[in-house]
Amino acid sequence: MEKTSDHDLPLRIELVPKTCWNFTLRKLMPRSRWNKVRQKVFERAGHTCEICGAKDKLNCHEIWEYDGTKHIQKMAGFQAVCDLCHHVKHFGMAQVLADRGYADLIDTLIEHFKAVNGVEDREFDSHVKKAFRVWKQRSQHEWETDLGRFDSLIQSKAFRRAEVPTNN
Ligand SMILES: [Zn+2]
Numbered sequence: 001m002e003k004t005s006d007h008d009l010p011l012r013i014e015l016v017p018k019t020c021w022n023f024t025l026r027k028l029m030p031r032s033r034w035n036k037v038r039q040k041v042f043e044r045a046g047h048t049c050e051i052c053g054a055k056d057k058l059n060c061h062e063i064w065e066y067d068g069t070k071h072i073q074k075m076a077g078f079q080a081v082c083d084l085c086h087h088v089k090h091f092g093m094a095q096v097l098a099d100r101g102y103a104d105l106i107d108t109l110i111e112h113f114k115a116v117n118g119v120e121d122r123e124f125d126s127h128v129k130k131a132f133r134v135w136k137q138r139s140q141h142e143w144e145t146d147l148g149r150f151d152s153l154i155q156s157k158a159f160r161r162a163e164v165p166t167n168n
Contacts (some may be wrong), residue, residue, distance in 0.1 A: 006127055011051050011116040013091045013128060015135035016064070019142050020073055025062050028154040034060075037078070037153065040164040045080035052116045054082035061086055063167065066138060073143045075150040077167025084112045091128065092135070 006012060026034045038060040048055055063076040087094045088109050098106045113124055147154070149165040 006130060009117045009119070009127070011085055011088055011113055013113075013131035014064075014089045015092050015131050016090070017066070017073075017135060017141070017143065018139035020064075023073075023145065025075060025147070025150065025153065026060075033153070037164050041078040042080050044166075048080065049082035049085055050079050051081055051085045052112070054084070057083040059083065059086040061089060066143070068138070071141045071143050072146050074146040075148055077150075077165070079167070084109065085116070088113050091131065 026037075029037070041060050042058055045058075047058065049058065058080050059082070061079045061081045063079055065074045065076045066072075067074065081089065087097075087105065091109065094105055094109055110121075110124055113127075114120060117123070153164070
């Protein structure tokens with residue numbers, strides 16, 4: 001039995017189903033507005049990676065939840081994450097980058113995953129296998145989108161800087 005269930009890990013691989021690749025919230029708003037959203041998320045996080053505490057190279061990560069019964073992807077919030085944590089979350093993309101010449105990237109990410117989560121190779125291996133199994137299964141479906149409270153972000157009239165909703 002594993003000592004840690006996947007859900008307890010602070011840093012997890014979250015692969016976006018292939019059928020959702022063209023859909024991101026940031027693409028639905030003008031660049032200037034996205035910049036305000038990011039800024040708000042970074043301020044809320046104290047300009048610190050919300051997973052590992054790193055202070056530099058922050059990304060604004062979109063958190064999506066997948067309802068595997070109804071096939072609905074639901075927007076659940078934003079998270080300030082450093083480059084390394086972001087690459088781990090999008091591990092499939094990192095593998096593409098690795099194939100394009102960033103050969104050391106994968107090793108760096110695996111080390112980061114292990115250090116942040118306090119686990120060993122064995123836990124990483126099982127986590128990555130599971131993530132790809134779920135991804136493959138989810139990629140067989142088309143997904144409807146539910147923006148929930150975050151819908152206001154793409155309505156230009158409703159958007160004000162003060163109103164970036166907090167996470168669920
Ligand atoms: Zn981090």
